Amino acid sequence: MLSYESSLQALADPTRRTIFELVRSRPRSVAELAANVTVSRPAVSQHLGVLERARLVRHRKRGTRHVYHPDPAGLAPLREYVESLWDDVLTAFAAAGDEDGGNGDARDEE
Amino acid sequence: MLSYESSLQALADPTRRTIFELVRSRPRSVAELAANVTVSRPAVSQHLGVLERARLVRHRKRGTRHVYHPDPAGLAPLREYVESLWDDVLTAFAAAGDEDGGNGDARDEE
DNA sequence: ATGATTCGTAAGACAGCACTAACGGTTAGC
C-alpha cells in the first residue's frame, strides 16, 4: 500500500480525525483522548493504532501512560499527493471550461 | 458535512480513487471508465455520484453519453485542510522532539 | 509484595459500504 493511501484512509473516519485533531493541538494520553470523544477507551486505542501505522502519530511511554504526539512522516506523502492533484485538476479544468449542465452544441470528439 | 470531509471520504476508496485518476488525466464517459476498472458499470456510476456530491467531478451530457471531468471545487478545501495540518504538525513535532521509544526521565506533568 | 491505575489485545455483535442484477428513461439512427 502506498504511503498516502493509508493516511487518506486513516483520516477519512470522523472519530479518528477528531482524535488526530486533539493530538495535533497538544500531546495527550489515551485516557485524555477517550474523555474527549464519544467512544470507549479501547476504541480510541484501536484508532491510535491505525493512525500510528499510517505514520500520522507516535507515542512515548510515560510510566503507565502512553503519550501520543503527531508525526509528519505520514502527512508529507499525503500533502504531496493532494498538491499534485491540485495542479493537474486546475489544468484539466481550465482546458475543459466551467459549464456543466448545459448541453448546447453536441459535437462528437472521440 | 464540511466540504473537505466528503472529499476525504470519497478519495479513501481505492476504486473511487482509480476512477478519479482516470477522469483527472482526461474527460471520459461512464462506459470508458467501466472498461478500465474491475467493477461493473452501475458500480462506476455510483462512485461517480459520490465523487460528484463531493464536488470532485462534474459531468456533461453528450447525447446519451455522460462525459465526466474533474472539478477543483471539492479539491480546494481538502488542499487547504491538509496544508493547515502540515503547518501545525511541523510546529508540534519540532516542539516535542523526534525521539519516540525512549522513556528516559519520567516526570509527572498534569 | 500487594493493590490500583493505565493501556493494549482478543472475541463477538452490529452497522455501513460496495457490489451485482434487474428495471426504466433518454437519445441516436434507420
Place this chain on the structure above:
DNA sequence: GCTAACCGTTAGTGCTGTCTTACGAATCAT
C-alpha cells in the same frame, strides 16, 4: 415510429470496519 445504445436508479446480498465487553501485561504507590 421502432430498434438499439448508453446511462441512472433501486433492491438485495456479502463483506469490511467499528464498537463494546472481557481479559492480561506493565508500572507506580503503599
